[in-house]
Amino acid sequence: xxxxxxxxxxxxxxxxxxxxxxxxxxxxxxxxxxxxxxxxxxxxxxxxxxxxxxxxxxxxxxxxxxxxxxxxxxxxxxxxxxxxxxxxxxxxxxxxxxxxxxxxxxxxxxxxxxxxxxxxxxxxxxxxxxxxxxxxxxxxxxxxxxxxxxxxxxxxxxxxxxxxxxxxxxxxxxxxxxxxxxxxxxxxxxxxxxxxxxxxxxxxxxxxxxxxxxxxxxxxxxxxxxxxxxxxxxxxxxxxxxxxxxxxxxxxxxxxxxxxxxxxxxxxxxxxxxxxxxxxxxxxxxxxxxxxxxxxxxxxxxxxxxxxxxxxxxxxxxxxxxxxxxxxxxxxxxxxxxxxxxxxxxxxxxxxxxxxxxxxxxxxxxxxxxxxxxxxxxxxxxxxxxxxxxxxxxxxxxxxxxxxxxxxxxxxxxxx
Amino acid sequence: xxxxxxxxxxxxxxxxxxxxxxxxxxxxxxxxxxxxxxxxxxxxxxxxxxxxxxxxxxxxxxxxxxxxxxxxxxxxxxxxxxxxxxxxxxxxxxxxxxxxxxxxxxxxxxxxxxxxxxxxxxxxxxxxxxxxxxxxxxxxxxxxxxxxxxxxxxxxxxxxxxxxxxxxxxxxxxxxxxxxxxxxxxxxxxxxxxxxxxxxxxxxxxxxxxxxxxxxxxxxxxxxxxxxxxxxxxxxxxxxxxxxxxxxxxxxxxxxxxxxxxxxxxxxxxxxxxxxxxxxxxxxxxxxxxxxxxxxxxxxxxxxxxxxxxxxxxxxxxxxxxxxxxxxxxxxxxxxxxxxxxxxxxxxxxxxxxxxxxxxxxxxxxxxxxxxxxxxxxxxxxxxxxxxxxxxxxxxxxxxxxxxxxxxxxx
Amino acid sequence: xxxxxxxxxxxxxxxxxxxxxxxxxxxxxxxxxxxxxxxxxxxxxxxxxxxxxxxxxxxxxxxxxxxxxxxxxxxxxxxxxxxxxxxxxxxxxxx
Numbered sequence: 055x056x057x058x059x060x061x062x063x064x065x066x067x068x069x070x071x072x073x074x075x076x077x078x079x080x081x082x083x084x085x086x087x088x089x090x091x092x093x094x095x096x097x098x099x100x101x102x103x104x105x106x107x108x109x110x111x112x113x114x115x116x117x118x119x120x121x122x123x124x125x126x127x128x129x130x131x132x133x134x135x136x137x138x139x140x141x142x143x144x145x146x147x148x149x150x151x152x153x154x155x156x157x158x159x160x161x162x163x164x165x166x167x168x169x170x171x172x173x174x175x176x177x178x179x180x181x182x183x184x185x186x187x188x189x190x191x192x193x194x195x196x197x198x199x200x201x202x203x204x205x206x207x208x209x210x211x212x213x214x215x216x217x218x219x220x221x222x223x224x225x226x227x228x229x230x231x232x233x234x235x236x237x238x239x240x241x242x243x244x245x246x247x248x249x250x251x252x253x254x255x256x257x258x259x260x261x262x263x264x265x266x267x268x269x270x271x272x273x274x275x276x277x278x279x280x281x282x283x284x285x286x287x288x289x290x291x292x293x294x295x296x297x298x299x300x301x302x303x304x305x306x307x308x309x310x311x312x313x314x315x316x317x318x319x320x321x322x323x324x325x326x327x328x329x330x331x332x333x334x335x336x337x338x339x340x341x342x343x344x345x346x347x348x349x350x351x352x353x354x355x356x357x358x359x360x361x362x363x364x365x366x367x368x369x370x371x372x373x374x375x376x377x378x379x380x381x382x383x384x385x386x387x388x389x390x391x392x393x394x395x396x397x398x399x400x401x402x403x404x405x406x407x408x409x410x411x412x413x414x415x416x417x418x419x420x421x422x423x424x425x426x427x428x429x430x431x432x433x434x435x436x437x438x439x440x441x442x443x444x445x446x447x448x449x450x451x452x453x454x455x456x457x458x459x460x461x462x463x464x465x466x467x468x469x470x
Numbered sequence: 471x472x473x474x475x476x477x478x479x480x481x482x483x484x485x486x487x488x489x490x491x492x493x494x495x496x497x498x499x500x501x502x503x504x505x506x507x508x509x510x511x512x513x514x515x516x517x518x519x520x521x522x523x524x525x526x527x528x529x530x531x532x533x534x535x536x537x538x539x540x541x542x543x544x545x546x547x548x549x550x551x552x553x554x555x556x557x558x559x560x561x562x563x564x565x566x567x568x569x570x571x572x573x574x575x576x577x578x579x580x581x582x583x584x585x586x587x588x589x590x591x592x593x594x595x596x597x598x599x600x601x602x603x604x605x606x607x608x609x610x611x612x613x614x615x616x617x618x619x620x621x622x623x624x625x626x627x628x629x630x631x632x633x634x635x636x637x638x639x640x641x642x643x644x645x646x647x648x649x650x651x652x653x654x655x656x657x658x659x660x661x662x663x664x665x666x667x668x669x670x671x672x673x674x675x676x677x678x679x680x681x682x683x684x685x686x687x688x689x690x691x692x693x694x695x696x697x698x699x700x701x702x703x704x705x706x707x708x709x710x711x712x713x714x715x716x717x718x719x720x721x722x723x724x725x726x727x728x729x730x731x732x733x734x735x736x737x738x739x740x741x742x743x744x745x746x747x748x749x750x751x752x753x754x755x756x757x758x759x760x761x762x763x764x765x766x767x768x769x770x771x772x773x774x775x776x777x778x779x780x781x782x783x784x785x786x787x788x789x790x791x792x793x794x795x796x797x798x799x800x801x802x803x804x805x806x807x808x809x810x811x812x813x814x815x816x817x818x819x820x821x822x823x824x825x826x827x828x829x830x831x832x833x834x835x836x837x838x839x840x841x842x843x844x845x846x847x848x849x850x851x852x853x854x855x856x857x858x859x860x861x862x863x864x865x866x867x868x869x870x871x872x873x874x875x876x877x878x879x880x881x
Numbered sequence: 882x883x884x885x886x887x888x889x890x891x892x893x894x895x896x897x898x899x900x901x902x903x904x905x906x907x908x909x910x911x912x913x914x915x916x917x918x919x920x921x922x923x924x925x926x927x928x929x930x931x932x933x934x935x936x937x938x939x940x941x942x943x944x945x946x947x948x949x950x951x952x953x954x955x956x957x958x959x960x961x962x963x964x965x966x967x968x969x970x971x972x973x974x975x976x
């Protein structure tokens with residue numbers, strides 16, 4: 055059996071509540087700030103809760119990158135892909151990759167639902183004289199953002215969007231990994247994008263799983279999740295491909311794995327058994343022992359059920375060490391993007407590896423004694439730059455996904 | 471050498487009925503099921519628009535999905551679970567089989583649970599967000615069907631929902647095969663599901679996607695025809711059981727076919743929700759993908775195309791195929807368009823291609839009358855055909871995607 | 882004119898909002914466990930019930946009460962709803 059290619063990240067891009075670009079992202083994450091506050095994406099007065107991590111207006115310098123896109127989720131995705139491709143030095147090269155040379159592997163829950171809600175409100179709401187604007191539906195399906203990226207950069211290879219709720223983007227990263235390993239594609243744009251919308255905001259509130267204030271994953275006083283929006287993209291290729299063109303890897307995507315709880319349509323299996331299988335599958339795929347994991351970017355939504363199940367899983371996987379591995383939850387900073395959560399968390403993980411520092415989760419303790427993770431609070435926690443990181447995402451409906459990243463030692467120091 | 475992935479079970483349902491036999495009859499005759507008149511009472515429809523669709527109707531699925539199980543389910547979940555149970559039974563697998571612990575679920579859907587999404591949005595806008603129903607929300611996500619299949623069959627392998635419009639079916643098959651091939655799952659339940667609601671139908675019609683009545687007075691899809699004017703919408707579900715060929719042999723299961731290769735591509739000239747202008751690019755991606763698998767285009771003896779009567783979509787797909795075959799210096803084999811009898815969406819295409827390569831009789835292409843000179847290809851006319859050994863299924867999607875699968879007969 | 886009791890209104894609400902098709906509302910005894918029992922109801926049903934209770938009975942149900950003692954059986958639920966209705970009336974008349 056031939057040795058397997060190492061798959062590396064050569065570019066990252068992100069749009070989030072901290073702003074447009076990975077510099078803004080790292081600034082917010084490393085300072086332990088959060089972007090969960092009052093928002094004006096839509097009128098939330100009659101909704102049960104009133105805070106979310108909304109993406110601010112783009113600065114002029116990046117407005118063009120979003121291009122002529124049909125929806126916010128499309129704009130986030132295209133801007134993130136643009137940033138990632140520029141960093142990778144591939145922005146102009148993609149259209150020249152014939153056949154399946156380049157592919158897009160995305161995860162999204164909402165696609166252009168926010169814009170479509172304008173259409174539906176006119177159609178289904180109080181009958182008014184407002185004319186129906188069909189174009190508001192154009193980018194409605196979850197495939198919208200991934201397709202927009204493929205169109206914007208001239209991708210001709212496989213383009214697919216996974217919409218498996220909160221596990222989507224991590225599952226998509228896993229597919230990108232296999233596609234590259236099998237030589238199906240040479241360059242993969244993996245990631246995802248979602249925007250805030252009334253449907254998901256009302257929906258999660260109807261489940262009473264949204265915190266009235268900014269979420270507090272693993273804290274004793276947590277009351278639920280916070281919603282967020284944005285887009286994130288990672289450019290992935292084999293190490294051989296990167297080296298051949300003189301590109302500098304930022305990190306290694308070592309492995310991925312998935313499973314399904316098959317337990318309940320919304321609640322996770324409290325024993326964490328499904329998550330354990332996904333994590334172990336990812337570790338096995340990465341050919342890495344649990345002992346080698348330096349930190350965890352948790353699913354960490356801040357709902358009592360999710361946090362408890364996650365702790366149960368981490369305990370099972372890491373045994374006695376479970377309470378000593380630094381854990382962070384990017385959702386504490388930026389809220390839950392839903393389908394594309396795994397993408398922003400992957401980018402956050404790569405940034406942590408690049409900087410040799412696990413970003414803090416905002417706020418302070420006390421930690422819930424029933425889920426005693428070593429949550430990184432206050433200041434970033436140092437880790438070696440060739441550290442191994444685990445990212446977990448488990449979804450509504452039971453789909454679980456995990457990915458393992460490893461730092462690239464030469465990438466230590468200031469970001470590109 | 472790793473064992474190939476085979477399909478050992480097929481479950482399907484739609485306007486044509488429930489099960490393989492019902493679908494096989496439609497394929498053999500080439501005759502579509504009766505078109506159901508869509509309910510236009512809500513006033514969403516264009517007065518001159520499309521009026522019919524291939525709907526499931528009041529078919530009783532209670533033997534496959536009990537009323538207690540179906541209590542909170544939307545139609546996609548119910549249809550997918552029913553199809554999954556049919557597939558599992560067809561594969562000779564018991565629901566108590568311990569291999570379900572390592573069985574993945576990969577389901578494609580273009581529009582997701584349309585009815586529940588509409589109801590949820592309606593309540594949010596008419597009565598206020600505080601009236602949003604948690605039960606509707608839970609079942610309104612694209613992944614509801616896959617989650618319900620996994621939940622009810624205790625399938626604990628990876629669970630994925632592909633949302634890539636009309637290209638999703640073959641992408642789902644590819645990902646399911648990949649999971650089995652790479653050992654991430656021992657088996658995979660792979661398929662497609664779609665529900666067709668009055669609102670969704672009205673919206674598709676407003677985008678001029680659907681066939682309207684022509685001079686014959688009928689609404690009919692005319693794939694590849696010079697006078698084609700749109701597709702016929704369909705709802706339904708197809709689920710397939712995938713496993714490694716060696717495992718199938720070990721348990722004495724006879725495969726329906728072998729999955730030789732799958733792939734996908736994209737036409738970046740496509741507008742949002744439309745079809746692009748670069749069939750040459752798609753054709754090149756297709757040809758390279760097939761050749762990468764070790765097969766040559768001239769070995770393919772049947773194309774189960776996804777052509778469904780779309781003016782731009784059929785054109786793009788057929789010209790892409792023509793490009794690929796021209797570059798390979800081979801002549802196009804028989805080009806079959808099963809969506810002429812099954813409509814667009816609902817998984818009929820998946821089932822049709824698998825059944826064709828497993829020896830099902832095929833009938834002439836319903837609705838086809840006149841050659842389109844731009845395409846220069848007529849679809850299958852029902853003449854005697856040797857059982858295909860290697861079948862290529864292709865699909866192009868609104869928005870730019872294309873996907874394909876190469877299926878081989880298992881003798 | 883006889884008024885339908887709160888308890889009977891709740892029986893109807895349970896059957897209707899939770900799509901317990903074919904179940905005769907009068908067959909729901911006041912003592913039988915609503916959740917985790919023979920009706921096969923779960924946490925999503927509890928939340929669904931809450932949306933219907935708030936809309937049809939004009940009450941608010943605090944999150945901490947959902948699925949707890951108040952929801953254990955029909956008898957408890959009736960008492961809970963009547964208490965919340967009295968609270969709501971007091972709040973309205975205090976304005």
